[in-house]
Amino acid sequence: MSEPAEPGDGDVVRVATCESATEAHLLRGVLESAGLAPRVADAHTVQANAWMTQAVGGVRVLVPAAQARDALQVIAQFHAGAFQLEGEQAAGPTYQVQASPVFSPDRAALLSLVLTPVFGAAVQWANAATLRDGARRRARWVWLIVLTLASVGATAVMHRLNPGPGVIFRASLAMSAVTLVWYFVSGQDQSRALLATYGPRFQRRSLVVPAGLVALLLLAAGWSLSELA
Numbered sequence: 001m002s003e004p005a006e007p008g009d010g011d012v013v014r015v016a017t018c019e020s021a022t023e024a025h026l027l028r029g030v031l032e033s034a035g036l037a038p039r040v041a042d043a044h045t046v047q048a049n050a051w052m053t054q055a056v057g058g059v060r061v062l063v064p065a066a067q068a069r070d071a072l073q074v075i076a077q078f079h080a081g082a083f084q085l086e087g088e089q090a091a092g093p094t095y096q097v098q099a100s101p102v103f104s105p106d107r108a109a110l111l112s113l114v115l116t117p118v119f120g121a122a123v124q125w126a127n128a129a130t131l132r133d134g135a136r137r138r139a140r141w142v143w144l145i146v147l148t149l150a151s152v153g154a155t156a157v158m159h160r161l162n163p164g165p166g167v168i169f170r171a172s173l174a175m176s177a178v179t180l181v182w183y184f185v186s187g188q189d190q191s192r193a194l195l196a197t198y199g200p201r202f203q204r205r206s207l208v209v210p211a212g213l214v215a216l217l218l219l220a221a222g223w224s225l226s227e228l229a
Helices: 021-033 043-048 050-056 065-079 105-115 117-131 137-161 167-174 176-198 208-228
Strands: 012-018 039-041 059-064
Touching (some): 012 021, 021 039, 021 043, 021 059, 059 065, 105 117, 105 176, 105 208, 117 137, 117 176, 117 208, 137 167, 137 176
Antiparallel strands (some): 012 059
């Protein structure tokens, strides 16, 4: 095993990502018992804002770069049951195999604060189509329509007050409360379902391209509105 290092010495690397702070600190204790110097990152953020777990990428377990290989070996041994007490049965959640990757609903919700809540609702609708999830289909359509109408109304008001190419982005920020209400009432259900069905490491599609295209579309729409003013 590598020699223990002070937590602040040298570069650190991630050796595990956990869904909860409890799991991360458990791994930290296992690594410390093996003579390593782990640390836990983002635990306070996840504990204070559980809905942001997926957005921040979970709770990270870090070790000095020189100890990474040893840490991964210890973690593999831990998951294999090497640290079980005699007679203790290994227990853990069983997740389904995910056929297709989906967008992170939590990250989409965060982007919706700038790209209008319609973006987050549309992403969730796309995820449901990918997963062939027909449950609550009517509710998703209702939310999509309501959020679209609300976004159009907010944009119209903002355009009257202060027209410009960024009018839709400003309207979206002004609708932050609406976005949060949508997320906590309906939006986070899909995130919980994904975690429960496929686990915290479910396959994710990148939101970079769709978010970039939507941003350009909103900018073009705002510019068109400003030209008509």
